[in-house]
Amino acid sequence: MTQGMIQGGWEYVWAAYSVSWLMIVCYIFLHYWRGRHG
Amino acid sequence: MSEKQIAGIIMLVLLVVLTFRLSKLKTTASKDQLVIGGLGLLLMLAGHYIGLFVAPKEAMMGDVGRILYVHVPTAWTALVTFLLAFVVAIASLWTGKRHWDAGLIAAVEVGVLFSVMLTLQGSIWAKPTWNTWWTWDPRLTTTAIMVLSFAGLLILRKVMGPSKRAAVFMAVGTIIAFTNVPIVYFSVKWWNTLHQNFSSTDTISSPMVLPLRLAAFGMLFLMCGLVLARARQSLKQLEFQDHAPDLPPESKPLELEKHTGESQ
Numbered sequence: 001m002t003q004g005m006i007q008g009g010w011e012y013v014w015a016a017y018s019v020s021w022l023m024i025v026c027y028i029f030l031h032y033w034r035g036r037h038g
Numbered sequence: 039m040s041e042k043q044i045a046g047i048i049m050l051v052l053l054v055v056l057t058f059r060l061s062k063l064k065t066t067a068s069k070d071q072l073v074i075g076g077l078g079l080l081l082m083l084a085g086h087y088i089g090l091f092v093a094p095k096e097a098m099m100g101d102v103g104r105i106l107y108v109h110v111p112t113a114w115t116a117l118v119t120f121l122l123a124f125v126v127a128i129a130s131l132w133t134g135k136r137h138w139d140a141g142l143i144a145a146v147e148v149g150v151l152f153s154v155m156l157t158l159q160g161s162i163w164a165k166p167t168w169n170t171w172w173t174w175d176p177r178l179t180t181t182a183i184m185v186l187s188f189a190g191l192l193i194l195r196k197v198m199g200p201s202k203r204a205a206v207f208m209a210v211g212t213i214i215a216f217t218n219v220p221i222v223y224f225s226v227k228w229w230n231t232l233h234q235n236f237s238s239t240d241t242i243s244s245p246m247v248l249p250l251r252l253a254a255f256g257m258l259f260l261m262c263g264l265v266l267a268r269a270r271q272s273l274k275q276l277e278f279q280d281h282a283p284d285l286p287p288e289s290k291p292l293e294l295e296k297h298t299g300e301s302q
Contacts, residue, residue: 009102009166016105016162017086020112023155024079024260031267 042240045251049258053118056262057125060141065274068266075263081256085111089249096246102166106246109159111254115261116156119149120188120219122265127212130205136276137269139205143195144268146188146212148261153185168232176225177233184222187215200279 059070089107096103123145130138160178161171172178191211198204226235235241242250 006098006100006102006166009100012102012162012166013090013104016159017090017108019158019162020108020155023151023158027151027264031264031271035271 045255048255049118052258052262053122056122056265057129059266060126060137060269061129063137063141063269063273065270065277068270071263071266071270073263074259075267078256078258078260078263081252081259082111083256085249085251085253085256089246089253093245093249099167102163105159105163106242107249107253109156109163110250111257112152112156112159114254115257116149116152117219117223118258119145119152119261119265120184120216123149123188123212124216124219127209127216131209131213134202134205136205136280137273139208140273140276141265141269142205142208142212143192143272144265146192146208147268148264150185150188150192151264152257152261153181153188157181157185173232175232176229177222177231180218180222180225184215184218187218188212191215200276 086107089104093104093107095101096106123142126138126141126145129135130142160181164173165171191208194211195204195208198207226233
């Protein structure tokens, strides 16, 4: 790979961060849901 | 003492404190999980903000290189969580106590969460840099084995229920599955293929250190909070199942009426 070969690519950055935060939020929600419904 | 050594000591102290908290686990609600987890989320948010909007672009990959601030901390946290699961599995086998079993379920579950996250982030990063979503590179292959083995353990544990046998099975399974974790870590050094070598604060330029460190500690704190919360919940479930009324005895299988042989 040469310097600056990949132009743009913010869509991949947002995808990676969104997936990660979404999974964390969903897991925390699942924890509270399990606490209420056993 | 270097900054890196201090970071290492903080991580080690955090893990020792977490293991100690698990050894004294009670089902009563405690604020520690909320404080640690909340602090983790705040640190992560700060690290990601600086990584996305303040830190400079990576020289080779440009903006795509910003995935580093979420991918590398997730990888470290996933491996550390499985290390914690390994230690807790030994304690569970050694003592046979229920709270260690609950801690083990929590550590494996949170480890699976982070390793699935890691695989998805890696796949998203691979597309623009390697032009493929997935390839059978040694790092990727060993990571896939790690995710599947621990996820499989969780599923089997769910099927087996709360028995003592299930607790022993889970602990032994975790110890066996953990043998792959050092292979995951060293795979990039041993095989030196497509996946880049170890990333650490030594291998990146100085403006990238702060967001990486903040995100890494944030994720580590979050992991501690999630493990504590899940372990308490697991312990409550296990104790509830212990005191649940026994199921009614199995009914006898239907038998055919004995034929006496007398004709009517």
